[in-house]
Amino acid sequence: MRLFTVKRHIKDSFRSLKRNGWMSVASVSAVTVTLLLLGIFLALVLNVNKLSSEIENDVHVRVLIDRGTTKSQKQHLKTELKELKDVATVQYSSKTNELKKVVGHYGSSFQMFSGDDNPLNDVFIVSTTEPEKTITVTQQARKLKYVTIASYGGTQAKQLFKVMHTIRQWATGFTILLLFVAVFLISNTIRITILSRRDEIGIMRLVGATNAYIRWPFFLEGAWTGLLGSILPIIALDFGYSWLYRITAVQLTSFGYSLAEPRYFLFVLNLLMIIVGVLIGAVGALISMRRFLKV
Amino acid sequence: MRLFTVKRHIKDSFRSLKRNGWMSVASVSAVTVTLLLLGIFLALVLNVNKLSSEIENDVHVRVLIDRGTTKSQKQHLKTELKELKDVATVQYSSKTNELKKVVGHYGSSFQMFSGDDNPLNDVFIVSTTEPEKTITVTQQARKLKYVTIASYGGTQAKQLFKVMHTIRQWATGFTILLLFVAVFLISNTIRITILSRRDEIGIMRLVGATNAYIRWPFFLEGAWTGLLGSILPIIALDFGYSWLYRITAVQLTSFGYSLAEPRYFLFVLNLLMIIVGVLIGAVGALISMRRFLKV
């Protein structure tokens, strides 16, 4: 293709976008709304996924230390625990500290056990690199010296894994659905606009334009439509998310969680929105035209 | 309007729907996909709301009974508790039973306290008519005789309320957003199809048709488009949801929860989808035409 033909196609596509007036506005705004929905939903789903992983990661192995274990023995145990496969961190919690937690959960009737009456053990709280590894780590920890017992919450933790797994499955399923819906709605809009221009395409064929020549401007116009349609939702999402990130930071941190850090997260999301918009706009145009290029 | 004119409008609207061929298919399928998304999402949100309420309802007031209270005294306390405002149910849990729960949560180091060593109290577990009432009920219970202490989980319960509240807020916000998106996308599709028929409307005006006369068939055609577009998503949702309800019944019941019962729930959802489809289809057509009825 000659350079001036390339220029012509680009010029033609802009001209057509401009002169189609309300039709262009309508299809750009359809893309806008669809991508806005997709963007907000993706941001939500990705954070739900992140949060559910973090919640899973809150499942720890509790290693009860034999009563009467000395400080250096504890240190030794800690090192051993750290050297186990899949162990991420090991934290110490004294029995006094543990009693406080019990009182927090079960009321002050336990207050009487303070000091030497405290029936609880000192504890190492071991977190694993992956939530699913807690089980094997627990089994390995049980075999170590100075360990009374090691547990990870048993059925409760298993249920939590299950719930979180279900949530993520649903979120993923819904994301795929929404992606399909977005693709369909955008390409369907493009299809209607091209359907309404079939006479035009027919005339182009009649005056000797090849199919390739006709296709290019429509292809580009579809791409611009997608591109223009992704501007507003990207701006809205970027500002909205950054704002949300800021105002929820304090609250969520108090739970020990946080939303995905905006910078990289938004970059990926924006890229995805542009790609969906431009690709579906352009390819949708090509596919919709096929039928009218036969005469 | 004469009867034969009414018939004419109806006939014209069907004829136009048929003869617009692919354009009709495209707009009906846009409605279909939009309503499918809306339906699935509404089903999800309504169930999330239901579940979150049920989880909130799991917050109870724990009334610790003084050690050494006799059976008949306990019976008296139970009656008193039941008579408190906003109390729904009162359940008894012996200290042996309570200890089992503690062992379940905190490991077997508590096993040694079985029998008379058990440091725990017998407990009445009081559930309130509304989760928010737990606080006042707790305060009232504290004043009763034989009550060591009454508590509702304090900050923990408050946090749960907050989390559930946040989830419901988000779900509601997202529902409203999706409703707007659905309305916009459907009316936008209708707008594009009408935009592509502006010449037709112009000719109708030129041969002496009044605006009202022109509007009716377009209005009806919009309504049929919405109606046709709601058939598939309704079928899909009804079957899909009933199926989901059946397969999740066992699993969820084990947690003590359940999805909304399909019969009434689906009826409301279906009605909503039809209303959105038909109303937006018909009204969207009217609004989109306005501009072309001026010459």
Next chain:
Amino acid sequence: MIQFINVSKKYNRTYALREINLRIEPGEFLYIVGPSGAGKSTLIKLLYRQIRPTSGLIRINKFNLTKMKNRNVPYLRRELGVVFQDFKLLPRLTTYENVAYAMEVTEKRPTIIRNRVMDVLNLVGLASKSRRFPDELSGGEQQRVAIARAIVNRPKIVIADEPTGNLDPQTSAEIINIFENVNRQGTSVIMATHNSEMVNQRPHRLIEVVQGQIVRDENKGAYHHAAIYR
């Protein structure tokens, strides 16, 4: 009665019509001739109020077109039957339906419509093509559908913009016969045309428009262009 008083029509910066004064009595037969782009169609579009004049006054019977509200325009148009230069058939309606539509909008009874539509289709020789869509008709056939639609309501005024441009002389003669019959029953006929043969052999009042102005208004005027094809 149709009356134009000092009517001008400007598109952007150029005048399509300039200070037109014209009076057409009920029952008249009027040719409008003039070169391409002279303003004939503009004058006709003003008559059925597709466009409004830039200045001046237009009256048709009881209607004052300059002051008329948009919502009353349909009632004006029902007194007119118009053959548009580009036909303006509804593409998704058949021949029959296109003609019937113009009657349906006036809320006539179905049986009356059925008979009358088949009558006019017979008149223009298209009864056998009543179920065809416009894009399944030849150019001349489309033009005749447009003519049938213009006369189907027995309007008080028939306005035809180049109604024989796509018709052979034989068919054109049949069409002018139809218009003259309609005219004999008291309907005014206003026809913009380039068909010099027709104008010369069936003389009627003729106005010639050149560059937006009426340069000639003769009672049995002829189309002057003496053998320009030489």
Next chain:
Amino acid sequence: MIQFINVSKKYNRTYALREINLRIEPGEFLYIVGPSGAGKSTLIKLLYRQIRPTSGLIRINKFNLTKMKNRNVPYLRRELGVVFQDFKLLPRLTTYENVAYAMEVTEKRPTIIRNRVMDVLNLVGLASKSRRFPDELSGGEQQRVAIARAIVNRPKIVIADEPTGNLDPQTSAEIINIFENVNRQGTSVIMATHNSEMVNQRPHRLIEVVQGQIVRDENKGAYHHAAIYR
């Protein structure tokens, strides 16, 4: 050279053309006349392969239209310049752009296009209206844009379907002059027309189509219809 061998075209159940045999040599000037609905446009649509014949063979120069693949059709059409009966202008392009488009598709250089387009617009008298959109032009002006587009590529064959239907005699004469000039430079011209005056005063080879069949093929044929308007 154009050749039709036993060509028939059937729409649904009715024949629009029946067993047509025709041979047109390079450089010929051919009128096609006949009543409305006779099959003239059908014959022309077959030439630029908007439609395919039901049976028979059509050849144009090196192209066999009956066997031709869809993707080669544009190259046939570039050797033809066609004036469509309904103009077929692109509604969202200006006069200039409509004419230029036919050149752009052949990937000519911008400077060449600019000069040539303005030349042909001058030729048809529309240079001053080059920035108008089709719906801002009169019927005759639109028709002249279509004519300009048909000749802009200096095609080997010019095909015109009723190219003077919306033109006054003066402008029609200018247009036939253009076609004759083009023809003198070796281009074949095929013109379907109802303009009897033109056919009779500028005689060329003439074929008459009636009910889908060629009933007459004369070298300097005249349009017979002797004063039918009487």
